[in-house]
Amino acid sequence: MDYDNLRELGQQLRVDAVRAADAAGSGHPTSSMSAADLMAVLLARHLHYDFGEPARPGNDHLVFSKGHASPLLYALYKAGGAVTDEELLTFRAEGSRLEGHPTPQLPWVDVATGSLGQGLPVGVGIALAGKHLDRLPYRVWVLCGDSEMAEGSMWEAFEHAGHERLDNLTAVIDVNRLGQRGPTRHEWDLDAYAHRIRSFGWHTVEVDGHDVAAVDEAYAEARSTALRPTAIIARTRKGRGVQAVEDREGAHGKPLPDAAEAIAELGGRRDLAVDVAPPPDVRAPHRAHEDLVLPHYETGDSVATRDAYGAALTALGAARGDVVALDGEVSDSTRSRAFAKDHPDRFFECYIAEQQLVAAGVGMQARGWTPFVSTFAAFLTRAHDFVRMAAVSRASLNFAGSHAGVAIGEDGPSQMGLEDLAMFRAVHDSTVLYPCDANQTARLMSAMTDRPGVNYLRTSRGATPVIYGPEERFQVGGSTVLRSSDADQVTLIGAGVTLHEALAAADRLAEEDIAARVIDLYSVKPVDAETLHTAADATGRFVTVEDHRPEGGLGDAVLEAFTDGRRAPRVARLAVRNLPASAGAERQLAIAGIDAEAIVGAARRLLAAGD
Known part of the structure; x- marks a missing residue:
């Protein structure tokens, strides 16, 4: 397209954004209108994409970090021939693929956006995959x-991105001055943005975002810049082209007051079609799959589950060429350093930046890789919104949170993951696993590798006894009954560190002629409701014990198994209710009231209370 046609395409995108929002009765047309010229030039002259084959390896990737500008994205898809005008006008309707903010329900959308601040970090992950994993020439464009x-x-x-010299990444910043409720912090001060971004090693181009020739030159400059990512910082006007809303406060997130008048002011409807440039004909890298040989541990040994995580991750990397590992500068502690040593080309150090850590994993899985993301369980809470949005993205990736609970000992509460089970259980369609020994850890890692969705494995700092042989198998959604008899009077339920305390408590209760059933509830979500129902029928009394806050963890998972109307057992719930301080691991469990002695006491009280 020549520049006159590009201007017309920009107007078409504005008109279609206005029409879509008007049909829906909601949406963000003014935010779409400011970036219309930027996206018109990109679509017609610089994007390489095959809409008919969205999985084509050489396709560029376009991420709308400002996901509320979805009417513009859908107008782009219409211009590119991917959606019809009829579908465009189903925007935000029930059952439509064109949701209020983009999701991968559309095959051309890599990840869900709309929670601001996420698209660029995910774009970094896709660009990392392009440079270091796929090794393909596609570019990543982020609005x-x-x-x-x-x-x-x-x-x-x-x-x-600056540290990694991601010259395949371009950020297009739509500086339209107005936010949701008024002016942004820097308004139209492009230099303020450019100065900050350049300090991180980026190349920057400042441009009038409505001058299609200047925008075209800026994109060409970005494509020719080597060893640095590029930020195109574009001055635009929100609601461009319609006097009633252009650069006016109070118009954000609303259809235009008179869509017909606005369309006429924009020059009326157009039906320009863009023949988008095809991507290069390249192949994705071969990702070898070989027989998996997991590490084996002898029963009776003491091994930290975090050590088993590192060994099992390394074994998975040897067997599967698609497995990658990311860590937040704590790989010595999480033990992902073992993977980094054996598979350095598939290990990514993300430093102490947990949001970028998770986002990079989301971006890599969008390219078909299988990421394992590890850091302290406590620090994953910083990235909760990224985990939440990963589920919205239908992402499949694995998390490992180490240093869980008060059992870490002297480091104190700032390092203790005490909310992580609740956080991950609350994520849509997630899987939450909490192994108690090394062999179980290895087997559960193998089970979670190909499981879709967000998967979380909780590991412990200190060594715990190996109680399962290497031949044992563990199903996601299962549990293991370690002690059971027809004479059981109470059921003790633990996982991870507390499972060993439950076993010790059962031994003490046996000395008092009290038979206790012990369940290893290693799958906290999905939970093994059938085994819990059987135990409830047999004993009528549960003691749940967890190295976690009482809200949202193992105890809640157990109780939720009885929300179908059946009679629930009497339950004593032991959890960390105090604010911990520094102390040794054994003392921490005792102080928190989750050690064997506390379990014995809870069981006695339940029995003393009668039926």
Whole structure:
């Protein structure tokens, strides 16, 4: 397209954004209108994409970090021949693929956006995959809003991309001055953005975002810049082209007051079609799959589950060429360093930037890789919104949170993961696993590798006894009954560290002629409801014990198994209710009231209370 046609295409995108929002009665047309010229030039002259084959390896990747500008994205798809005009007007309707914010329900959308500050970090992950894993020449284009430039995650992304010299990544910043409720922090001060971004090793281009010739030159400059990512910082006007809303406060997130008048002011409807340039004909790398040989541990040994995580991850990397590992500068502690030593080309150090850590994993899985993301369980809480949005993205990736609970000992509460089970259980369609020994850890890692969705494995710092042989198998959604008899009077339920305390408590109760059933509830989500129902029928009394806050963890998982109307057992719930301080691991369990002695006491009280 020549520049006159590009201007017309920009107007078409504005008109279609206005029409889509008007049909829906909601949406963000003014945010779409400011970036229309930027996206028109990209679609017609610089994007390489086959809409008919979205999985084609050489396709570029376009991420709308400002996901609320979805009417613009869908208008682009219409211009590119991917959606019809009829479908465009189903925007935000029940059952439509064109949701209020983009999701991978559309095959051309890599990841869900809409929670601001996430698209650029995920784009960094896709660009890392392109450079170091796929080793393919595709480019990653990310449309950013100026409001989200206040998000810390954006600056984690800028620094990481600059450090990695991701010259296949271009951020297009739509500086339209107005946010949701008024002016942004820097308004139209393009130099303020450019100065900060350049300090992270980026090349920057400042441009009038409505001058299609200048925008075209900026994209060409980005494509020719080597060893640095590029940020195109574009001054635009929100609601461009319609006097009633252009650069006016109070118009954000609303259909235009008179869509017909606005369309007429924009020159009326157009039906320009863009013949998008095809990607290069390249092949994705071969990802070998060989027989998996997991590490084996002898029963009776003492091994930390985090050590088993590192060994099993390394074994998975040897067997599967698609497995990658990411860590947040704690690989010595999480033990992912073992993977880094054996498979350095598939290990990614993300430093102390947990949002970028998770986002990089989301970006890599969008390219078909199988990421394992590890850090301290406590620090994953910083990235909760990224985990939540990963589920919205239908992402499949694995998390490992080490140093869980008060059992870490002297480091104190800032390092203790005490909310992680609740956080991951609350994520849509997630899997939450908490192994108690080394062999179980290895087997569960193998089970979670190909499991879709967000998977979480909780590991412990200290060594625990190996109680399962290497031949044992563990199903996601299962549990193991370790002690059982027809005379059982109470059921003790633990996982991880507390499972060993439950076993010790059962031994003490046996000395008092009290038979206790012991369940290893290693699958906290999905939970083994059938085994719990059987135990409830047999004993009528449960003691749940967890190295976690009482809200949202193992105890809640057990109780939820009885929300189908059946009679629930009497339950004593032991969890960490105090604010811990520094102390040894054994003392921490005792102080928190989750050690064997506390379990014995809870069982006695249940029995004394009668039926």
